Amino acid sequence: MLDFSHDHFTLFGLPRSYSLDGAALETAYRALQSLYHPDRAAALADADKRLALQAATRVNEAFQTLKSPLNRARYLLQLAGVDTKEETNTSMPAAFLMQQMEWREAVMDARAAQDMAALDQLAGELAGETRVLEHALARELDTRHDYAAAALIVRKLRFLAKLDQEIGDAVEVLLD
Incomplete structure (x- = not known):
């Protein structure tokens, strides 16, 4: 068993x-x-x-x-006794927050303009940024064992996952 x-x-x-x-x-x-x-x-x-x-x-x-790369990272951090504090720690580097705001505005603009190509482009940019962060996460977890840095990346990826959901929701609205 x-x-x-x-x-x-x-x-x-x-x-x-x-x-x-x-x-x-x-x-x-x-x-x-x-x-x-x-x-x-x-x-x-x-x-x-x-x-x-x-x-x-x-x-x-x-x-x-x-x-799931994000869930796998959360699980590894959990095994290491690290709480990612995704619900309570929303502090992020200023540049990351600015990029988030720009992407969110771009999603709203593309949705309002019914611009599927712009949404596709945003989704591509987001996928690229997600890959960059996942590579960094691998480095922090597997090589450096810097769990605080890994937890920050997990929180960033959570932001990106929410943004990706917003893009998906906007695409669905345009397809309906």
Whole structure:
């Protein structure tokens, strides 16, 4: 049966690292999913069925956490005992905040002008900035082990994820 005391990385037989082999994660997930799928426990006693369901749920939750770069970073910081304070610490470098305001204004302008090309361009810029921050996050978590710097990057990525959602919402409005 699944050992619920293992962290997500150990569960999938992967090194505890931000930089993750996505194919290895996917392969390990499929193997565990097959092994602990609740249908395999259909003929078992109720207690065993519940355990199988808990194991399948744990495997799915762990996979979703590790699959997402932002969630993986949060999880690594959690394992290191670091609270990202995303809800309470909104202090950011001034240049980052200015860029956020400019992007938000550009989203509102593009939405008002019904300019899909401008929204696509903003989404591309945002994706590029996200990649830059994810590379920095890998460096801080895997190489430098600077968890305070990593927590700041996680908070920045959270801002970008919200902005990306705003762009997606604007695109949906224009497509409707």
